Each structure stands twice: as C-alpha cells, then as structure tokens.
Amino acid sequence: MNRNREEPLAHTAGAAGKPQPLSEHLLAVARLAAELARPQGEAAAALAYWLGIFHDLGKATTAFQHYLKEASEGKPARSVPHSIWGALLLENLLRKNVPSLLSFLFLPVLGHHSHLKEPRVAEQDLKEAEKDGPEQFQEVKEYLKELNPKPPPTQSLSISKKTETEMTLRFLFSTLIDADRLDTEAHFDPATAALRKGYPSLADMWRLLREDQEALIANAPPTKVNRVRREVYEACLSAAELKPGFFRLTVPTGGGKTRSGLAFALKHALHHDLRRVVVAIPYTSIIDQTADVYRQIFSSLSGDAVLEHHSALEPPEGETLNQQQIRQRLAAENWDHPLIVTTTVQLFESLFANRPSKVRKLHNLARSVIVIDEVQTLPPELLRPTLDALRHLVDHCGTTVVFSTATQPAFELSERVPEFKGVKVKEIVTNFEQHFAALQRVRYQYKEEPLTWEQLAEAIRHKPQVLVVLNTRKDALALLDELQNEPDLFHLSTLLCGAHRREVLAEVRRRLASGEPVRLISTQVVEAGVDLDFPEVWRAIGPLDRIAQAAGRCNREGRRERGKVVIFNPDEGTQPRGSYRGGIGEAQVMLALRGPEALHNPDIFREYFMRLFEVVDIDKKRIQDLRKELNYPGVAEKYRLIENDTVPVVAPYGDAWPRLQAYLQRPSRLNWQRLQPYLVNVYRHDVPKYHSCLEEVGQNIYKWLCEYDVLRGLSERLADPADLVV
Numbered sequence: 221m222n223r224n225r226e227e228p229l230a231h232t233a234g235a236a237g238k239p240q241p242l243s244e245h246l247l248a249v250a251r252l253a254a255e256l257a258r259p260q261g262e263a264a265a266a267l268a269y270w271l272g273i274f275h276d277l278g279k280a281t282t283a284f285q286h287y288l289k290e291a292s293e294g295k296p297a298r299s300v301p302h303s304i305w306g307a308l309l310l311e312n313l314l315r316k317n318v319p320s321l322l323s324f325l326f327l328p329v330l331g332h333h334s335h336l337k338e339p340r341v342a343e344q345d346l347k348e349a350e351k352d353g354p355e356q357f358q359e360v361k362e363y364l365k366e367l368n369p370k371p372p373p374t375q376s377l378s379i380s381k382k383t384e385t386e387m388t389l390r391f392l393f394s395t396l397i398d399a400d401r402l403d404t405e406a407h408f409d410p411a412t413a414a415l416r417k418g419y420p421s422l423a424d425m426w427r428l429l430r431e432d433q434e435a436l437i438a439n440a441p442p443t444k445v446n447r448v449r450r451e452v453y454e455a456c457l458s459a460a461e462l463k464p465g466f467f468r469l470t471v472p473t474g475g476g477k478t479r480s481g482l483a484f485a486l487k488h489a490l491h492h493d494l495r496r497v498v499v500a501i502p503y504t505s506i507i508d509q510t511a512d513v514y515r516q517i518f519s520s521l522s523g524d525a526v527l528e529h530h531s532a533l534e535p536p537e538g539e540t541l542n543q544q545q546i547r548q549r550l551a552a553e554n555w556d557h558p559l560i561v562t563t564t565v566q567l568f569e570s571l572f573a574n575r576p577s578k579v580r581k582l583h584n585l586a587r588s589v590i591v592i593d594e595v596q597t598l599p600p601e602l603l604r605p606t607l608d609a610l611r612h613l614v615d616h617c618g619t620t621v622v623f624s625t626a627t628q629p630a631f632e633l634s635e636r637v638p639e640f641k642g643v644k645v646k647e648i649v650t651n652f653e654q655h656f657a658a659l660q661r662v663r664y665q666y667k668e669e670p671l672t673w674e675q676l677a678e679a680i681r682h683k684p685q686v687l688v689v690l691n692t693r694k695d696a697l698a699l700l701d702e703l704q705n706e707p708d709l710f711h712l713s714t715l716l717c718g719a720h721r722r723e724v725l726a727e728v729r730r731r732l733a734s735g736e737p738v739r740l741i742s743t744q745v746v747e748a749g750v751d752l753d754f755p756e757v758w759r760a761i762g763p764l765d766r767i768a769q770a771a772g773r774c775n776r777e778g779r780r781e782r783g784k785v786v787i788f789n790p791d792e793g794t795q796p797r798g799s800y801r802g803g804i805g806e807a808q809v810m811l812a813l814r815g816p817e818a819l820h821n822p823d824i825f826r827e828y829f830m831r832l833f834e835v836v837d838i839d840k841k842r843i844q845d846l847r848k849e850l851n852y853p854g855v856a857e858k859y860r861l862i863e864n865d866t867v868p869v870v871a872p873y874g875d876a877w878p879r880l881q882a883y884l885q886r887p888s889r890l891n892w893q894r895l896q897p898y899l900v901n902v903y904r905h906d907v908p909k910y911h912s913c914l915e916e917v918g919q920n921i922y923k924w925l926c927e928y929d930v931l932r933g934l935s936e937r938l939a940d941p942a943d944l945v946v
Contacts, residue, residue, distance in 0.1 A: 278302030280363035449476035473772030586617035664816030670791035677702035715933035763803025
C-alpha cells in the first residue's frame with residue numbers, strides 16, 4: 221500500500237467508533253466470499269475471491285471519499301456510485317486473460333447494489349462510465365496496484381453449457397452479496413452478527429427424530445398403514461448412505477413421507493457431510509402443518525430449530541424483538557440454517573432471480589439436501605429451466621435433490637427434456653408398488669355421462685359425509701346454489717380468506733371424527749397434504765395426479781375396508797387454462813383406455829406425465845433462450861410459478877379491519893404478515909368490474925365493501941387466480 225496517500229475508507233465509523241479501511245473490507249469480503257463459494261469447488265472459490273476484491277474498488281475514488289467524509293460529519297451528502305468502476309476494471313482485465321465464460325465476471329460486481337443486468341446493457345454502462353470518468357477509473361487502477369491482490373484466476377470452471385454459465389454467475393453473485401452484507405454487518409452491528417451462530421446441529425436433530433420415530437413405531441397399532449409407514453422409514457434410512465444425487469421418494473398417500481423424508485434427508489446429510497436440509501412445499505396452506513410436525517419433534521432444542529420462510533410468513537422485524545426472533549430474521553436473509561421449510565415458489569423463483577435480496581441465499585443450497593414435496597405440481601410450462609437448475613445444483617454444487625410424491629412424473633424418461641438426459645434418479649423405496657397395493661383404501665368409479673349441477677346435487681344431498689372437489693371456484697358456487705339451504709354444508713375455496721378456511725377445516729375435521737354429517741364442496745385447495753378422511757369423495761374430471769390427490773382424502777387412515785371415489789364429468793363445468801386443461805384431456809384418454817382402477821398402479825402416472833409433456837410446451841416462455849443470452853432481468857420476469865397479475869383484497873372477516881388499520885399506519889413486514897390470513901387474491905382486470913365492492917386503501921391493496929358470506933366468502937363471482945396454479 222502506498223503510504224504517501226491516506227488510506228481510503230469503505231465505511232464510516234461503526235460500533236467500535238472507527239471507520240473501516242477499504243483494504244480491510246475488500247480483503248475480508250474476498251476471503252469470506254471464497255469461503256462461501258468453496259462448497260461449489262476451489263475454482264468457484266477463486267472466482268468469488270476476485271469478486272470480493274473488485275466489488276468496492278470504486279470507493280477508492282476521490283469523489284466517494286468526499287461523500288463519506290460529508291456523511292460522517294452529518295452534512296447532506298449525495299451518494300456516489302462506486303460499483304461500476306470495479307466492474308469496468310475487472311472487465312478490462314478478464315476479457316484479455318481468461319476464457320470467455322469468465323469475461324462476464326464483471327456482472328456480479330456491477331450489480332451487487334442493484335441487480336444482475338444483461339451483458340448488452342451492462343457493457344453499454346461500462347463504456348459510458350469509461351468515457352465520462354477517466355480520472356476516476358485511473359484512481360481505481362492505481363489503488364488496485366497498491367492493494368496488490370493475488371493474480372486473477374486463469375482457469376474456468378468445468379462447465380460446458382451456456383445455461384450453466386448463467387447459473388454459475390448467479391451463484392457467484394450470491395456469495396458476493398452475502399459476504400459483503402455479512403462483513404458490513406460485522407462492522408456496524410457486531411452484536412447482531414454474533415447471533416448468526418449457534419443453531420442446532422444436524423446430528424442433534426437426527427438423534428431426536430430417530431428417537432421420536434422409534435417411539436411412534438413402537439406404540440403404533442399393527443395396521444397395514446402402520447406397517448407401510450415403518451417399511452418406508454426403514455427404506456429411507458437404508459438409502460441415506462447412497463451417493464448424493466437425484467432421488468425419488470414414492471409413497472402412497474398416508475404412507476408417512478413427511479417424517480420419513482426428513483429422516484432420509486438428515487441421515488444422508490450427516491453421512492455425506494452436507495450442510496442443511498431444505499423442504500420445499502407447493503402450497504402455503506399445508507406448509508404450517510409440516511413445520512409444526514418438525515417443531516414438535518425438535519421441541520427440546522432451541523426455539524429456532526426450524527426456519528419457516530415463505531410469502532405468508534415474512535421474518536419478524538422491529539425494535540422489540542427477542543433474540544430468537546432476531547435469529548429467525550437473520551437466517552431468512554441467507555438460509556444459513558440447518559432446516560428450512562419453504563415454498564416451491566420461494567425456492568425456484570430465487571433460483572432464477574436477479575435481485576440481491578432474492579439471490580443472497582442461493583449459495584447455501586450447495587452441499588444441501590433439497591426435498592421437493594408434491595413434485596408433480598411443478599408447472600409443466602417451466603419444466604425445462606426448472607430441471608436444468610436442479611441438475612446444476614446436483615452436478616456442480618454437490619447437492620442432493622429428492623422428488624417426493626405419490627404420483628411421480630419420472631422426468632428422466634421424457635425425450636422432450638434434453639436438460640435431464642442421462643440423469644439417474646435413485647429410488648429410495650424400491651418396493652413402492654407393494655405399498656400401493658397394500659394401501660388400496662378406495663374403490664374408483666368413473667361416470668363418463670355428464671352430470672348437471674342439479675343431478676350432482678341430488679346424488680350427494682343425502683350422503684352423511686362426502687367431499688366434492690371441483691376444478692374452479694365458479695363451479696363450486698354453482699353447486700352450492702343447487703344445494704342452498706341444505707344443512708351441514710361447507711365450502712372451501714380461495715373465495716374464503718385463509719383464516720376462514722382454517723376455521724372451516726377445523727369444524728370439518730371435528731365432524732368427521734365425531735361422525736356428524738358434513739358435506740364439503742371444495743376446489744383444489746383441499747388436495748395435496750390437507751389432512752382429511754372422508755368415507756366418500758366425488759372428484760370432477762381433472763389431471764390424473766389431481767384425481768389421485770383427491771382420493772387421498774378418502775379413507776386416509778384405512779379405518780374402513782374401502783372408501784368410495786367417484787370421478788364425474790360436470791356438464792356445465794369450467795376448466796382452468798394452460799397445462800391443467802391439457803391434463804384433463806390426457807386423463808380422459810387414459811381412464812377410457814385403462815379404467816379407473818388403474819389409478820392404484822403408480823406406473824400409470826409416469827405414463828400420464830410422459831403423454832402430458834408431449835402435448836404441453838415445457839418451455840413456453842423461452843426462458844432457456846434468455847438464459848443462454850445471460851438476460852437476467854428477462855429470466856427473472858418470465859420465471860413465475862404463480863402469475864402475479866392479482867391484487868390483495870382484505871375480506872371483512874374476524875379482526876381483519878384492525879389488522880388492516882395497523883398495516884396502513886405502519887406498513888411493516890410484521891403487520892403485513894398479520895394481515896395475510898384475511899386476504900383474498902383477485903385478478904387485476906376484475907377490479908374495474910367490481911368497483912362498487914372495492915375500495916383502494918393503499919398501493920394495490922383493496923378493502924371488500926360488499927357482502928362476505930359465511931358459506932361462500934366473497935359473494936361476487938370473480939375469476940379464480942388459483943385456477944392457473946398447476
């Protein structure tokens with residue numbers, strides 16, 4: 221370092237009362253970024269080190285140092301951009317000295333305070349900066365000479381595809397973001413930084429789960445269901461010692477995959493020195509249920525043994541948080557936690573994001589176990605980029621991925637998914653066919669002749685306990701109209717806010733347990749993981765896997781010799797668009813060819829999904845082409861598991877109004893979380909149609925002014941955004 225000039229600073233005075241020298245910050249971030257990237261290999265660690273060195277070089281300019289001085293003296297100071305100078309210098313150096321893949325390494329440096337840009341836009345920004353600020357660029361070059369870091373990497377990572385380049389840069393971006401934020405936090409708030417340590421160990425969690433599971437097995441009555449659950453658990457323990465990679469956990473509904481899947485993940489992680497377990501679940505309606513099961517198992521550990529992170533449960537914030545709440549918030553920022561329960565939306569949209577807050581956690585997916593529950597719900601229109609990202613995690617990050625469901629798609633068998641060609645997926649439960657045969661708890665009946673709503677109502681009117689699952693909430697309302705004034709009638713759909721749905725489910729479960737009459741008219745919200753046990757289920761013709769999921773709500777615990785599942789064609793029924801409609805067509809063909817009893821054979825779902833992938837565009841938005849172009853903004857915009865063309869409407873239910881008022885007075889994440897149970901999503905284009913029922917009370921937040929029916933929820937017949945979720 222040149223001692224004839226004053227050492228430039230990275231930050232103003234921190235907790236210790238001293239500013240942080242720039243060289244100290246750059247080297248600290250470089251070392252930490254390399255450490256965070258090391259699970260991806262030494263080549264990745266070397267690249268991450270250089271990102272750390274270059275990310276804040278622009279702070280060495282006279283302009284930025286003047287800004288810091290003004291800010292430290294409490295004077296009004298306008299922020300001075302600094303990321304671009306380190307990016308420009310790195311682009312100049314690496315363009316000439318390393319393979320073409322790494323010539324884009326400047327992108328994470330340029331975007332670490334904003335977002336990853338596409339190269340064309342980023343390169344134009346660099347050209348303009350070099351033209352407009354030659355003095356600043358020269359200052360940065362001179363400071364780099366004084367810093368004298370180790371030479372730049374000369375070898376690329378062992379990747380061959382353009383989409384691998386795209387994902388590698390995103391993961392390196394993640395390591396840089398996290399390292400920069402962590403070092404800055406250590407400077408300004410070391411007390412908070414210290415709370416990031418001391419989470420329960422995977423070894424302690426595995427010990428408690430094993431003890432709890434052994435006690436559960438020992439005390440379980442000798443039923444067929446419990447025998448299957450025990451065999452599934454034992455198979456998971458045996459398979460846990462297999463090499464990391466792709467696995468398939470195929471378990472019939474009610475076969476205990478929630479607990480056994482976690483047992484596989486924990487033991488597998490310990491056996492192979494993996495770092496954490498991530499359980500991704502498709503629906504927020506069942507994520508609480510899974511997280512609660514885990515919390516009960518680990519109740520003797522500290523209160524933060526499970527990190528639950530999804531859109532309906534943002535981490536707590538505020539000045540009065542206790543230590544446990546602070547630790548939960550910190551862990552949610554970067555997923556540095558042993559057990560994370562999240563949604564597939566949170567997981568996959570982060571994998572394709574370009575904003576620092578979303579991408580920061582990604583590097584912690586390396587050398588982890590990811591369990592994707594109900595994997596068949598992944599949207600077929602996004603299948604190619606989704607599977608390509610998962611393969612990157614397995615091939616380049618040492619991650620294990622588990623596909624968990626009763627209705628397995630067998631992605632590797634489809635010739636339409638070139639990204640998955642040659643992939644070997646290992647079966648955790650090798651004799652799963654025997655378990656499906658043992659747990660044939662229902663008889664299927666397929667009514668091909670269409671039924672009117674009047675005929676359907678008459679068929680179920682006198683049944684004491686029955687569940688009817690329809691494809692859209694419009695259909696659910698139509699059937700409710702036919703059954704009006706019937707006693708013991710209940711309704712579940714997204715026309716009801718979450719708090720209302722939970723109360724309905726609680727009452728339905730109580731009636732099922734006590735033997736009281738209950739007729740439940742529902743949409744798809746009741747499928748996949750919702751713990752109900754009806755003696756009879758009627759399911760409108762839908763995608764084959766959805767029919768099987770509905771059947772899982774019938775005779776779930778095997779208390780009857782056989783339950784009854786009726787598949788019917790609603791004469792006046794409506795169908796969601798997209799691959800859901802294509803799935804209905806394929807289901808009709810297969811039921812006609814094979815008959816409904818074929819649904820007991822798990823192989824039928826492999827055949828079904830093979831057929832479905834042939835008729836659906838599995839990269840409908842051409843995301844793979846955008847990835848090859850490194851068009852990060854375009855990828856982030858296009859990759860959406862759930863289309864966001866909706867607005868939240870606060871339903872007049874329970875204490876919704878006080879919670880809404882609290883949020884409007886202080887729009888914090890905590891108050892937004894408290895409001896979530898009272899929201900109903902409505903298409904944006906429906907807002908003008910129902911202007912008399914809607915009052916905009918905040919930016920894109922509406923209050924429902926019309927009737928909220930105790931049975932139907934929002935009384936107006938709105939199109940259902942959930943109908944597009946496939």
